[in-house]
Amino acid sequence: MGDKASAHTGAAGRAPTADHPRSVRNVVLVGHSGSGKTTLVEALALTAGVMNRAGRVEDGGTVSDYDEIEHRQQRSIQLSLVPVEWGGVKINLLDTPGYADFVGELRAGLRAADAALFVVSAAEGTEGVTGATRMVWDECAAVGMPRAIVVTHLEAARADFDAMTGSCAATFGGDDPDAVIPLYLPQYGEEGPDGHAPVTGLVGLLSQRVFDYASGERKELDPDGEQEARIAQARSRLIEGIIAESEDETLMDRYLGGETIDYKTLVEDLERAVARGVFHPVLAAAPAADGARQGLGTVELLELITGGFPTPLERDTPAVTTPDGTARAALSCDPQGPLAAEVVKTSSDPYVGRISLVRVFSGTLRADDTVHVSGHGLADRGHEDHDVDERVGALSSPFGKQQRTLSQCIAGDLACVAKLNRAETGDTLSAKDDPLLMEPWSMPDPLLPLAIRAHSKPDEDKLSQGLARLVAEDPTMRLEQNQDTHQVVLWCLGEAHQDVALERLRSRYGVQVDVVPHRVALRETFGAKAAGRGRHVKQSGGHGQFAICEIEVEPLPGGSGVEFVDKVVGGAVPRQFIASVEKGVRAQAARGIGPSPLVDVRVTLLDGKAHSVDSSDAAFQTAGALALREAAADAPIHVLEPVAEVSVLVGDAYVGSVMSDLSGRRGRVVGTEQSPGGRTLVRAEVPEIEIGRYAVDLRSLAHGTGRFSRSYVRHEPMPAPLAAKLREAADQDA
Structure with a gap:
């Protein structure tokens, strides 16, 4: 592995295929934005013969990052699949975004993969390993996923491989x-005028050979005396x-006793240790120079993947049940077994329509088959559950902007499926006569709100469909139709996530929207007992309107709602109209005295008057509403704001900063507790109006290593000065 030269078996223009799970490797590339993941994928594709020396596939375009928004923003924002072939093995390279806002794409890549390549930049020193990257490493360790590390940007002037x-x-x-050790050391050429020595090759520590890339083709050489000393050390x-x-x-005893362990034994033990996820080799890679066919370290990396990373046969299949929740026996990665596949990504093509990237865990998926689509349980995010049969369209393998047709996709492999109109990301595909539902993978909770409204009437007509298609593609996005504020809210993971959502609505679905300030659901209540009289008397020919009622309003404890009590004596208000008064009071409370609904009060009907001809249900409803408004005019009104319980998981080094920041948001810290990995869980109660942008602010505060969750606790009175400012702003808007 790694030190064994082999000829590539890829062929430009031909989609790699697999006829058995043992000839498949599914590898996800992980690293922060700018670490060089996409460049590395293209270098591997060039070495494997998937694309030409100009860095393009024969049909045009690069092998990855073809989304129009990615081209404009110059960064990866979505998961992309690049299949290559090496040594008779199909390698599915899953390139993931490095930006934290698109962690959902990363999680999808982790779900579809059986091993991970962590890409770090040698030009960034210790900062090349970000806190977010460390968190993903821990996630992979928790499930025993094999991992290797690739150091990129060796050509940079500040590159330091050893550091x-x-x-x-x-x-x-x-x-x-000692479980994280290089397999190779970089070989440096002569220093240039700027004092920088370029990396021209690699020195293999196991084979004790030098692999020189200076000519653009990998050459195996004997080490010189200086290189032998480096190798021995x-x-x-x-x-x-x-x-x-x-x-x-x-x-170990044999080695410590002086026995020389043969090369074959070392390689076999290395491969087994890597596949078990207990040893993590470090490699180096750089893109090919102009005119070269192979990038530095790409051959070694491809051989590590094919020789050291596990096949799909060696990985556990996610647990399955029937759609109604009945447990099923664990599945194996068997092409002849029951069909169990999962949609790991959904995208839209302007010409083809919806395209689903599918990982087949068991059985074989064939074009034009009818499959059962089972829902994923994300209805709270605007993704409805599914339990329908649907016909599979064409199967294909991505090749730049083109899709190469496949006849089938076996267990362990990945393919793109066209025209699954009901299936969304996270859904399970199974046989229609044996429906299954796979255990869902963990998805981050979107906690940054984006309130929008249609820009014009034509946009309003298209908005609903555009939003439905948008959230179907992205399970990390939650669509909310807020019944209290009457706002349409897209909950996202960050500002970049919001920008991409707006751009996709505009360019892909033809919907122009305006961003409006997000409002929290405020309430109001009485601060003291008050009385009110509602008089609705009109006479304009024919039947008039006559209704008078007198009420008393008093505040109740939080969460009590609106109570209505009848204390009328002597029939001053006829029995048939008491319910009308209550209806009017409740309708006015729901509308609010100010801009927000009225809650936590007891309204007592004390007295009133009626007319034998002119009194009616509508008249007493109006009188009840008028009485409540009059009582509110003579009583202090408190604005109630929602308070959330916020749980922040953060590294110990940032606990003080987090607690200070929460206090500055009018928060009350209610407890802390230690968590594994040198982290602390901070729990606090914070007004929701103060944490609208906390998803962004925490990322900056904790350098990308903090996580938080929030849940509604109660409404409580807002400080009077702040409430006055809100009322003033509401009056100006009106």
Whole structure:
């Protein structure tokens, strides 16, 4: 593995295919924005023969990042699949966005993959391993996913491979830094006028060979004396790290006793340790120079993937049930087994329509089959549950902007499926006579609100359909039709996520919207007992209107709602009109005295008057509303704001800053508790009006390592000065 030269078996213009799960590798690339993931994917595709030296596939376009918004913003915003072939093995490379706002795409990539490549930049020193990247590493460790590390940007003037390797060992190794060790050392050429020495090749520590890329083609050479000294110094540590994870418990004693462990045994133990997720090799890679066919380190990386990463047969299949929740036996990655596939990404093509990226975990998915689509339980985010049969359209494999037709997709492989009009991201595809539902993967909760409204009447007509299609593609987005504020709200993961949502509505679905300030659901209540008299008397020919009622209003504890009590004596208000008074009072309370609904009061009907001819249901409803408004004019009115319980999980180094920030938001810290990994959970109660942008602010405060959740607790009185400002703003808007 890695030190074994092999000829590529890819062919430009031909979609890689797999006939058995053992010949498939599913690999997700993880790293922060700018670390070089997409460049690395293209370098691997060039070495494997999938694209030409100009960096383009024969049909035009690059092998990844073809979304029009990505081209404009110059960054990856979505998961993309690039299949290549090496040594008779199909490798599905899953390129993920590095920006935190698109972590949903990353989670989808982790779901579809069986191993991960963590890409870090040598040009950024210890900052090349961000807090967000460390969190993803921990997620992979929790499920035992095999991981390797690729150091990029070696060509940069500030690149320091040794410093980055040490940082990776300290960060990712945890209690066992010897589990994160380079397989190769960079070979440097002569220094240029700027004093920078370019990387021209790699020195293999196991094979003790030099792999020179200076000519643009990988050449295997004997090491010179200086290189032999470098190899000897680093090789022993690598061997000890491999042997420490060996399943042969006698190997360490033999090695320490002076026995020379043969190369084949070391490679086999290394491959097993990598596949088990207990050893994490570090490699280096750089794009090919102009005119070159192979980028530095790409051959070594492809061989690590094919030799050291597990096949889909070695990974557990997600748990399945029937759509009604009945447990089913665990499935295996068997092309002949029951069909169980999952939609890991949904996108729209202006010519083809909806395209679903599907990972087949069991069975074989064939074009034109009828499958059962089972829902994913995200109805709270605007994604309805599904339990329908649907015909599969064409199966294809992505190739730049083109799709190469496939006849089938076997267990362990990935493919694009056209025209699954009901299926959304996270849905399960299974046989129509044996419907299944796969256990969903964890999705982050969108906590940044974006209130929008249609720009014009034509946009209003298209808005509903555009929003439905938007959230169908992105399960990290939640659509809310707020019944209290009457706003349409898209809940997103961050500002970049919001920008992409607005751009997709405009350019893809032809809907222009205006962004409006997000409002929280305020309430109002009486601050003291008050009385009111409602008099509705009109006479304009024919039957008039006559209704008089007298009420008393008093405040109640929070959460009591609106109570109505009848204390009329002597029939002053006829029995048939008491319900009318109550209806009028409740309608006025729902509309509010000010801009917000009235809650937590008891309204007592004390007295009134009626007319034998002119009194009516409508007249007493109006009188009840008038009485409530008059009582409110003579009583202090308190504005009640919603308060949320906020739980913030943050590194210990940032606890003080987080608690201080929460206090500045009028929050009350109610407790802290230690969490694994040097983190602390801070729990606080904070007014919701103060945490509208907390998803953005916390990311800055904790350098991308903080997470939080929120849940409604209650409404409580807002400070009078702030309430006065809100009323003044509402009056100006009116």
